[in-house]
Structures are given as structure tokens and as C-alpha cells.
Amino acid sequence: MRRKIIIALFAVFALFLGLLILPELLSNEPRYKGKRVTRWFKQYYQSGQNSSGGGRGKHDEAYEALQALGTNAVPFLLDELFSTRKDNALITNVQNFLFLIQLPGPSGAPVVDADTIREEAAQAIIDINPPGDFIVPLVTNQLHGTNAAHCRAALYVLSKLRVGEREILPILQAQVVGTNWNDQVLAIWDLVNLGPAARPALPQLVEIIENENRYGALFNITHKVLAEIGADAKVALPALRARYDRETNADVRVSLATTLCKIDAGQTNALDDLVRYATIPGDPHRNNALYRLTQIGPNASRSAPAMVKLAQDENVTNWGPAIKILANSGLTNQAIAILTEKVSVQDARTQFDAAWFILNYEPTNALAIEILIKSIGYDSFAFNGIDRLATLRPVPESGIVALRAVAKDNKSKFQKQAEKALKKIKPEQLQSRSGK
DSSP states (O other): OHHHHHHHHHHHHHHHHHHHHHHHHHOOOOEETTEEHHHHHHHHHHTSTTOSSSHHHHHHHHHHHHHHHGGGTHHHHHHHHTOOOOOOHHHHHHHHHHHHTTOOOSSSSOOOOHHHHHHHHHHHHHHHOOOHHHHHHHHHHHHTSSOHHHHHHHHHHHHHHTOOHHHHHHHHHHHHTSSOHHHHHHHHHHHHHHGGGGGGGHHHHHHHHHTHHHHGGGHHHHHHHHHHHGGGGGGGHHHHHHHHHHOOOHHHHHHHHHHHHHHOTTOHHHHHHHHHHHHSTTOTTHHHHHHHHHHHGGGGGGGHHHHHHHTTOSOHHHHHHHHHHHHHTTOHHHHHHHHHHHTTSSOHHHHHHHHHHHHHHOTTOHHHHHHHHHHTTSHHHHHHHHHHHHHSSSOOHHHHHHHHHHHHOTTOTTHHHHHHHHHTSOHHHHHTSTTO
16 A cells, blocks of 8 residues: 555656656747746746846846847747736735745745736837847737737837837827727827837827817827927927917926927927026926936037036036937037046046946047946945946957956955856957956
């Protein structure tokens, strides 16, 4: 009898082991570092921003794996995006409870609800950024199928990727002026995502702008699409200007002024209003106005005198946006000249911030690179400095030498980060440098 029990237990154990091993052996999924794409994705969503498990390190590791897999991972991520999986409330609650009290549950990790998994799949695809001729054919059936949720997910992903305009614009144009409020709102945001490519939807967008009494609050997001379309949306200027002139809410005025300026460089009153909000100390709308001015581009060039003055401020929350506004307006050399003055000050924080900004516009600037390398020696700046060095293209030899020094220092609290940063640098560049 005992022998039969042992054999039965062994059979159960063998079956359990087989269920774990066989999928690994028989799966045709693409792998990275020996791990299947579905396992990398599970790590990705269990450690993502909407989950409490795994930490940032695990999420970054999974992100890098999915990036390395590239388009090979996309079909599997689409399966997750279009999954019809539903949550079992009882199992979800039990597993989450076990996780919270640190007892081993069936998965050893928090349960992520099905909707969040689908959202994470969409984000992973967007991060991979597959070309249109690859992904559009894979989702065409969902765009024209009967499952509204699948169509909505496909519209969102394609609009964020800014591909497949010919396929998605007719659907979005119909939804924008349809009768379903939720579809209208989401369609308008998809058009915002498309940017200038949303131009064919101008007739529908102008209808909303010119008939605010009928469409109500849709006006407040529709004008954002017109801002992305730019000069081609001038047909809507009379209605936008009329609304702007009668608007009393400062937040709405800042938003509308931004749209007016992005469409037409001649909207001087709107630009002057934004500059006034942005340059008055203590104004509650200052930060919002500064951020909006960074988005306008060359049409904000008339703000240059005020931004040059603001860029002399000692507070980076003021001078940082001012520098961006100057650079985005086409006055990059003037912005760099101001930043070069800032790196000569004694304050280490200002030096570091100014060097960071310079490298946005001149990635090979020797003075800024020198300050960035120097920053690695300070605990306050090392974390950001190491990451920034690894993103420079090309990474200077002096930067590689500095990163290797930290990676070899067993006493450095930033050793692992330096090792990780070195992995982000192309192997051929590392091999072409000294100290390999």
C-alpha cells in the first residue's frame, strides 16, 4: 500500500514537473537570455507602475528584454492586448492578501487585474515602436471587427505610434461627431496623439469648435487637436478667438492661448498673455504658462526678451523652462550662451543642471561632459549623472573610463548602476575605446 502511495505521489510530482518544464521545451516563443517573451511580459506588468510588486529594477530589466526582442515580441503582446480574459474576484483577493502579508501564494507576486495587463501590453508595444507596415496588418481585423473594446485598443495603439492613418482616420472621424460620448472623447484624444496627421479630420473638429452649444465640454479637448495640426487649422481661428475673448477662467485661457499661438504666429495678444503669466513671480498659473510656452515652438520667438531675462533667474524651475522656450523657438545658440555662463558659477547644483541642458543641444560639448563626469563623484548627482552619460551619443571615451571606474569599485553604492549603464552602450563603441 505504501509503495502504491509513493508511486502515486511520484506520478503527481512528475506530472506537475512536466507541466512546468514542457511549456519551456516545446514553446516556439522568442526568447531573451533564455527566458520566453510571455515570462518577460509577466515580469513587466507585475513590476509596473500600476503594481506593487517587483520594484523598479525588475521592471527596467523586463523593459530592456522586450526592447531587445523588438518586433518579435509584438504578436505575443497583441494576444495580451486583445485578450478576453476576466478576473476571478475570489482568487484575486486571496492571492493579493497572501502577497501583502508576505506569505507565498500560487504566483509569489501580486495579482494584476486583466484590464491593467491589457494596458501594460499596449504600453509595451508603444515602447517597442514597431513600424507601420509591420503592425497595421496585424490589427486590421480588430479595427473592423465587432468587438468594440478591441477596436478601441487598436485605435489607441496606432494613434500613439502615429501609423495607419489611412485605416484609423475614417473610424475616428465618424466617432468624433457620433452620439456616444465616451467614443467621442477617446477619438479626440487619439487625434491629439496623431498630431499633424489628424488634418483630414478638420471638418469634424471645426464643427465641434463652431457649435459649442451642441458639443459642450468636447470643445476643451478638441482645440488641442487643432493645436497639433498647426497652421492648417487657421479656419477655426475666428471661433477659437471668440471663445478666448469671452473666457474668464485663467487655466482655460492659458490652454486656449497655447492653441492660438501654435496655429498662428500672429496671435500676439494670446502670446503676450502667456508671457505675462509666465513672468509674474507668485502667479498661480506661472508654471503652467511656462510649460505651454515650451510647446509652441518658433511661434513663441517674440517672447525671447522676456525669456532671456527669466533665464538669468537662480531657480532652475524658472530658468529651465526659459531655456527650453528659447531653444524651441530656434534660438539655441542664445540658450547655450546663457547656460555656459551658468556652468561657471560655484554652485554645484547649478553647474550640473546647466551641463545637463547643454547636452540636450550639444551632446559633444566638452565642458558639459567634464562637469557630468565630475558629478559622478558626488552622491547627490551620481545616480542621474551615470544614467545621463550612458545616453550620450556618442559616449565620450572619458565617460566610458569614468563609468568603468565606478563599475569596478566594490565600495561604490553606484557600482551596479554603472554596470547597467555600460550595458546600454553599443558593444562596438566600448571595444573601440581604451580600457576594454
